Amino acid sequence: MVITAGTSVEVRLPSRLGFEKVAMGTAASVAQLMGFPPDRIEDLKTAVAEACINAIEHGNRLNEKLSVGVILSATAHALEVKVVDNGTGMEKQPPKPDIDRKIHGEEDPRGMGMFLIQALVDEAEWVRDSKGKGSYVRLVIRLDKENQ
Amino acid sequence: MQSETKTTVDRTSGSNGASIAVLRFSGDISSTSKDSVLGAWQSVSGNSPVLLDFSKVDYINSSGIALIIQILMEADKTGRKVAAFGLTPHFQKVFTMVGIAKYAGLYKDEPTATASL
Numbered sequence: 665m666v667i668t669a670g671t672s673v674e675v676r677l678p679s680r681l682g683f684e685k686v687a688m689g690t691a692a693s694v695a696q697l698m699g700f701p702p703d704r705i706e707d708l709k710t711a712v713a714e715a716c717i718n719a720i721e722h723g724n725r726l727n728e729k730l731s732v733g734v735i736l737s738a739t740a741h742a743l744e745v746k747v748v749d750n751g752t753g754m755e756k757q758p759p760k761p762d763i764d765r766k767i768h769g770e771e772d773p774r775g776m777g778m779f780l781i782q783a784l785v786d787e788a789e790w791v792r793d794s795k796g797k798g799s800y801v802r803l804v805i806r807l808d809k810e811n812q
Numbered sequence: 813m814q815s816e817t818k819t820t821v822d823r824t825s826g827s828n829g830a831s832i833a834v835l836r837f838s839g840d841i842s843s844t845s846k847d848s849v850l851g852a853w854q855s856v857s858g859n860s861p862v863l864l865d866f867s868k869v870d871y872i873n874s875s876g877i878a879l880i881i882q883i884l885m886e887a888d889k890t891g892r893k894v895a896a897f898g899l900t901p902h903f904q905k906v907f908t909m910v911g912i913a914k915y916a917g918l919y920k921d922e923p924t925a926t927a928s929l
Contacts, residue, residue, distance in 0.1 A: 681843055685871065706902035713873055763911025766881050767888050773881040776910050777874040783909050 667697040669740040677716060677732045679724035679749075684716035687734045687747075694736045695743055700807060707784040708743070708805050714777040715747040715801045723749025723799060733800075742786070745803040753792030753799035815870060817845035819852035824863070824922075826929050831860045834922075838868035841876030849879045859892055861929040865922065867898025877910060884915045897925035 675690050677683040691712045695705045716732055724730040733748035761779050765771035782788045787804035822834040833856035856862060887894045895917040899907060904918050919925035
């Protein structure tokens, strides 16, 4: 099977930590069928997992009555992933983590998720919905990154 | 859904015969791993160098990375040397991106990591 442009795959996850691995596996399968190399698939898996964890923990606040939507859309040259939750989104981006400050107790050792997402994919965009019905993060990973 | 973290504590000797503690992780390292990871660290009190073995770890997320940073915070306070081995190329890249490589040497295998301490 080969995935062509226009193909879309959607997964709905319960807001329970651990289920991000279902989204990771689905994203990896789609990326593999699109022809992404193994190292880019690993990047995508980590970025999708972190986006889902943020949606489960911060967007839906671990409320298992709410689900996290993961929509994977193939285009000719890229895979777009939207991770949708019921939160209101972030007012501002957190500062870039600083390992020296973390080691010396001046910064929370957590808080690496958004940094990793931005570092591992080609585009990352956080979109707010102040009504709490559809904030999402949109990730794009390109097939021909080396030629950009 | 998440694979339970198991941590075993081992001992080995460095090239000079000094004792080295080895924390061998398996499964996932995530938010549910705190007791396993930090509990193992607390059991190797003292000043001996420490090896972190990731060769049987399937998945590490940002919460798991935070636990490794907590180990490095404690090690830094007492001047303990820490080295890690067995990470996949992807997680070697991730550990380098977040700065962990500045505080723990990352090595391909146990003999190389042991020799670095």
